[in-house]
Amino acid sequence: MNERLELAHLCNEAGQMLLSPVLGDPEMEREFVRLFLSPSGAPCPPWQSVWAQEGEQARLMGAAHHSALDWYRRFGFAPSNGAEPADHAGMLLLFYAFLLGREVDEKSTEEFFQQHLTWLDRPGVALSNHSRLDCFRDLGEILIQISSRSAVLA
Amino acid sequence: MQLTRRNLFRLTGAAGLAGAANPAAAFEKFFRPAEASAASVSKLATCCGICSPACGLQATVQDGVVKFIEGLPGDAHGEGHLCGKGAAGAQFLYDPDRLKYPMRRTNPRKGFGEDPGWVRISWQEALDTIAMKMKGAIDTYGTESLLFITLPSPDLWSRFMNAMGVVNRVDHIDVCFQSDRVIQKYTTGGKSWCNDFENSKYILLFGWDLVAKAKIVYANGIVNARSNGAKVVHFSPTYTATSRMSNEWFNINPGTDLAVALAMIQVIVSENLYNKAFVDAYTNFAEWESQIRTHFEEYTPEWAQTISGVPAADIRRIAREFATSGGGIAPAHKKTLCANYMNASQLVHAISILNILAGTVDRPGGRYFARAHSVPGVDAIYPPPAYPAKKGRRVDGRDKLPLVQEQDTGLFSTLADGMLNKYPGMIKFAFWNAYTILAFPTPRKMEQAMANMDFTVVMDFIPTDTVSMADIVLPSAMYLETSDIVTRDYNAKYPQSLARSAVAAPIFETKSAGYVAIELGKRLCPDYFRLSDGSWINPNTLLDEKAKRSGLGTSFADFQSKGIVETKAAFQPRTSFATGHAQNKCQIYVPQFAARQAEALPKWHPKRDLPSDQYPLYYLTFIPGIHKRNTTENNRILNEIMPTNSAIINPALAKKFGVREGQMVILRSRVGQIELPAHLSETVRPDAVLVAHGFGHKSRYLGTAGGKGVRDGDLVPDASIDDFVAAGNYAGSSCIMDAVCSLQAKP
Numbered sequence: 001m002n003e004r005l006e007l008a009h010l011c012n013e014a015g016q017m018l019l020s021p022v023l024g025d026p027e028m029e030r031e032f033v034r035l036f037l038s039p040s041g042a043p044c045p046p047w048q049s050v051w052a053q054e055g056e057q058a059r060l061m062g063a064a065h066h067s068a069l070d071w072y073r074r075f076g077f078a079p080s081n082g083a084e085p086a087d088h089a090g091m092l093l094l095f096y097a098f099l100l101g102r103e104v105d106e107k108s109t110e111e112f113f114q115q116h117l118t119w120l121d122r123p124g125v126a127l128s129n130h131s132r133l134d135c136f137r138d139l140g141e142i143l144i145q146i147s148s149r150s151a152v153l154a
Numbered sequence: 155m156q157l158t159r160r161n162l163f164r165l166t167g168a169a170g171l172a173g174a175a176n177p178a179a180a181f182e183k184f185f186r187p188a189e190a191s192a193a194s195v196s197k198l199a200t201c202c203g204i205c206s207p208a209c210g211l212q213a214t215v216q217d218g219v220v221k222f223i224e225g226l227p228g229d230a231h232g233e234g235h236l237c238g239k240g241a242a243g244a245q246f247l248y249d250p251d252r253l254k255y256p257m258r259r260t261n262p263r264k265g266f267g268e269d270p271g272w273v274r275i276s277w278q279e280a281l282d283t284i285a286m287k288m289k290g291a292i293d294t295y296g297t298e299s300l301l302f303i304t305l306p307s308p309d310l311w312s313r314f315m316n317a318m319g320v321v322n323r324v325d326h327i328d329v330c331f332q333s334d335r336v337i338q339k340y341t342t343g344g345k346s347w348c349n350d351f352e353n354s355k356y357i358l359l360f361g362w363d364l365v366a367k368a369k370i371v372y373a374n375g376i377v378n379a380r381s382n383g384a385k386v387v388h389f390s391p392t393y394t395a396t397s398r399m400s401n402e403w404f405n406i407n408p409g410t411d412l413a414v415a416l417a418m419i420q421v422i423v424s425e426n427l428y429n430k431a432f433v434d435a436y437t438n439f440a441e442w443e444s445q446i447r448t449h450f451e452e453y454t455p456e457w458a459q460t461i462s463g464v465p466a467a468d469i470r471r472i473a474r475e476f477a478t479s480g481g482g483i484a485p486a487h488k489k490t491l492c493a494n495y496m497n498a499s500q501l502v503h504a505i506s507i508l509n510i511l512a513g514t515v516d517r518p519g520g521r522y523f524a525r526a527h528s529v530p531g532v533d534a535i536y537p538p539p540a541y542p543a544k545k546g547r548r549v550d551g552r553d554k555l556p557l558v559q560e561q562d563t564g565l566f567s568t569l570a571d572g573m574l575n576k577y578p579g580m581i582k583f584a585f586w587n588a589y590t591i592l593a594f595p596t597p598r599k600m601e602q603a604m605a606n607m608d609f610t611v612v613m614d615f616i617p618t619d620t621v622s623m624a625d626i627v628l629p630s631a632m633y634l635e636t637s638d639i640v641t642r643d644y645n646a647k648y649p650q651s652l653a654r655s656a657v658a659a660p661i662f663e664t665k666s667a668g669y670v671a672i673e674l675g676k677r678l679c680p681d682y683f684r685l686s687d688g689s690w691i692n693p694n695t696l697l698d699e700k701a702k703r704s705g706l707g708t709s710f711a712d713f714q715s716k717g718i719v720e721t722k723a724a725f726q727p728r729t730s731f732a733t734g735h736a737q738n739k740c741q742i743y744v745p746q747f748a749a750r751q752a753e754a755l756p757k758w759h760p761k762r763d764l765p766s767d768q769y770p771l772y773y774l775t776f777i778p779g780i781h782k783r784n785t786t787e788n789n790r791i792l793n794e795i796m797p798t799n800s801a802i803i804n805p806a807l808a809k810k811f812g813v814r815e816g817q818m819v820i821l822r823s824r825v826g827q828i829e830l831p832a833h834l835s836e837t838v839r840p841d842a843v844l845v846a847h848g849f850g851h852k853s854r855y856l857g858t859a860g861g862k863g864v865r866d867g868d869l870v871p872d873a874s875i876d877d878f879v880a881a882g883n884y885a886g887s888s889c890i891m892d893a894v895c896s897l898q899a900k901p
Binding site: 012015016019021026029030032033034037038039040041045047049050057058059060061062065066069070072073074075076077078079080081082083084085090091094095097098 | 180181183184185186187188189190191193216217218219245247248249250251252253254255257260269270271272273274617621622627659660661662663790791854855856857860
């Protein structure tokens with residue numbers, strides 16, 4: 001498998017882990033909610049618009065949401081769940097994996113990466129710092145590495 | 155750590171991801187094919203839901219996301235404008251802290267310092283659990299063990315509570331306008347929000363800063379009144395935006411407005427300056443004339459001056475001007491003095507008498523009753539089986555105040571005392587809907603009262619302080635995400651109705667209170683939610699029926715397409731007032747009050763807490779125009795404008811205590827203390843401290859408002875129902891500003 005596909009798999013799996021509520025393991029379930037969704041102030045909200053850039057206001061469904069929708073539309077897709085923001089880190093990673101897997105032109109793939117994945121180091125650091133479980137700490141490390149595409153592929 | 159894909163696979167395996175190794179399956183789960191198209195942008199009309207006038211607005215919506223909100227041209231309330239809160243509405247929708255999914259607590263220990271251990275649950279599990287806990291509480295402890303802290307709306311929600319026989323439902327009306335509602339019922343025939351300022355000749359304002367309170371319909375009314383030549387007189391212990399808009403402002407001693415109002419009645423009655431034609435034809439003055447004249451004799455302007463600090467000559471002059479202006483109005487409203495002092499019941503009665511004597515009840519220039527379309531509620535459309543009798547004790551003691559007992563509300567101000575002292579342990583199940591602890595006059599006491607609750611449900615749109623006590627959290631949809639029919643009731647000389655339309659779909663898994671009512675109804679009282687054909691009540695069909703039966707459209711969609719429906723007709727003043735009087739007249743002397751252990755005519759009562767050597771300063775609070783009570787502080791735009799509160803004091807007072815601008819000060823009352831920075835302003839009397847309400851959210855869950863400022867209520871003494879009875883507070887006015895304090899510069 002070439003490096004490009006390997007990265008696609010990595011993004012795919014990280015994306016799924018960010019998107020799927022953890023079922024069956026009470027400890028992981030609690031930790032997933034605490035880190036990402038908690039009404040008690042989640043330290044790692046998974047939406048790009050919430051991790052506002054300098055000069056932007058942190059919010060849900062901000063500019064990154066619309067930009068992500070545009071990207072999905074351009075390739076003939078829309079989020080299955082329209083009630084949720086399109087700039088969820090997991091959605092962005094799955095879509096990036098799709099672009100990598102389809103061998104879409106390099107320019108578009110790179111453009112999407114620059115617009116929608118470079119911010120992942122911030123929730124990545126937050127995950128690494130706040131997680132009480134190794135698996136989510138590791139996921140944080142992976143996000144940091146994906147954000148700079150320095151993941152070491154085995 | 156060196157990461158490999160193999161490592162990650164182990165992690166995802168640990169997380170229980172099905173199909174992690176199948177990228178295509180994952181992609182198909184979260185994406186669907188869609189036609190490539192350009193982003194859609196549209197402008198949609200609806201109305202605001204932040205406060206009750208429901209100003210018309212239009213939202214610019216891009217791909218289902220509200221991008222911009224502005225006033226709706228041609229709307230009678232906002233006149234094409236919105237207040238700051240209304241304009242910042244999109245930020246409420248997309249607040250990152252917004253509650254998103256139903257959650258269940260796994261850590262039984264509650265409190266601000268505890269990690270609740272939330273787990274995400276389905277709506278079904280949430281509703282099943284709530285229904286089971288409610289049923290368990292009823293079966294074991296009776297219906298009186300349920301507490302619903304919620305407004306009675308929407309009508310589906312009311313139907314559910316009625317079907318369950320809920321005894322203890324409380325809302326914030328007593329800290330707003332309950333006194334006005336109780337008094338108007340028997341003096342003029344009902345509470346009204348309509349003030350015809352535009353046609354007024356003379357506007358008397360007791361305490362109410364209605365220009366800055368950001369109800370545009372009222373602020374515009376005052377501006378238009380001034381343009382039309384009306385005179386505005388404002389009695390207020392702080393110099394406000396309304397004071398600036400007034401012809402005359404009187405720096406009245408806090409809590410003494412009643413004395414001035416009584417003295418004005420004395421002048422008008424003793425000098426026979428009242429509107430004789432109206433008073434003779436439409437009031438019970440003649441029946442009780444002797445009692446009325448005798449009762450007010452002692453309340454001379456000179457007497458009122460000694461109490462209020464307002465010069466007797468001015469009181470006399472203003473009374474004469476007001477009565478003979480040919481269009482005098484004295485509005486009464488909320489969270490101003492009408493609600494804030496122990497003597498507010500009497501004050502609101504006195505204000506009502508002034509309006510009656512001016513002869514402007516339901517007349518041009520006065521307080522009038524809304525002309526509105528008749529929109530049937532759910533019970534009229536789908537008549538329910540007979541509701542069960544409400545059995546059990548009122549935890550807030552409302553039954554001790556017969557006039558309040560007639561109202562279907564409750565008492566925020568005495569609830570904590572009831573839960574802690576009168577009936578400790580009686581409440582086992584609490585359902586909070588869109589209220590936070592800060593809303594209570596004494597939030598500290600409510601915290602204590604809620605600490606050991608068996609089961610608490612919180613439904614809200616953001617994680618307020620109350621969430622820290624919740625066992626289950628339900629995420630609530632907001633006004634921009636829901637649809638309804640809104641009848642105009644502030645500027646309503648002829649019927650007007652607006653469509654409230656969902657301009658955006660509810661985000662995440664947020665739902666409305668109507669949905670919760672139906673779903674809990676199916677589980678607990680199905681006969682009230684099942685129709686004759688066996689189907690369940692459907693909120694969309696219900697809305698269609700409302701539109702049809704009120705003549706607003708052939709369906710709700712048809713009504714929506716019209717936006718506003720107006721039935722223009724000439725204003726016909728009422729000649730009959732449903733006050734309980736045998737001939738349907740307005741009542742100055744209210745025999746029904748006397749029959750219910752209340753005063754038939756208002757007597758002078760001082761406010762509860764008066765300055766002393768230990769606490770020499772009046773403690774005044776206010777709601778900033780840029781915020782709505784305690785619900786908007788987490789809005790990032792509004793928070794940027796006003797992020798926190800301070801102790802606003804006069805420079806002379808600051809000098810006396812050696813306090814500089816921005817220096818921390820300690821305020822103490824007989825029940826607590828708060829620390830906050832001083833802000834020096836000439837707008838406050840030198841014998842008072844002014845603190846904004848709405849700040850001091852403890853919840854660390856609120857990313858913007860959490861931990862900023864202090865709670866004004868932490869200085870307010872507790873109230874019990876016995877205090878109210880003893881003080882003659884028969885309309886149950888809360889005492890959210892009835893406090894005094896000391897000040898000390900923090901070393």
